[in-house]
Amino acid sequence: MINVEEMQKYGKEQFDSVVASAATMQTSAQAIASAVSDYTKKSYEDGNAFVTRLSGVRSLDKAIEAQTEYAKSSYEAFVAESQKISELYADLAKQASKPFEGFIAKMTPAR
Structure with a gap:
């Protein structure tokens, strides 16, 4: 059974963990915004x-050639940047859930 003092201690630890990870999450959000802006x-x-x-x-031949080159390079750049940005979002999601991992582990009764 968990008493009130332990709950307060867990609450304080959780709050401290959330505050500490907020800076990391902010950095991740800024990296995403910067990557999108650069792209x-x-x-x-x-x-x-x-x-x-x-x-x-x-x-007409040169126009088609130019359009084909542009379409190919645009697609390749889009795919590369999409992968980069999706990795940044995945890192952000990991950072967002990190504070809750320890709290859930502590609050889950041992079997």
């Missing part, structure tokens, strides 16, 4: 470069 900026710049290149093309 958006690069994607915009690549799109502008493509339009500039396409405006200088004189034949």
Whole structure:
């Protein structure tokens, strides 16, 4: 049986754990925002470069070639950045659940 003092102690430990992990979670959220921002900026710049290149093309074959290269490079960049950002989200989820792991282990009765 768990008494009141032990519950207060567990509560304080849990609160301290949550406060300590908040900084880590904030850092993870900032990393996600930065990665999304960087990808958006690069994607915009690549799109502008493509339009500039396409405006200088004189034949249909060259236009199709430019569009194909742009589509391929855009897709590859999207997949790479999506994987990077999904890993950042996975790390954030791990950090968010970390404070509760110890609390649940302590509150679960031994069998």
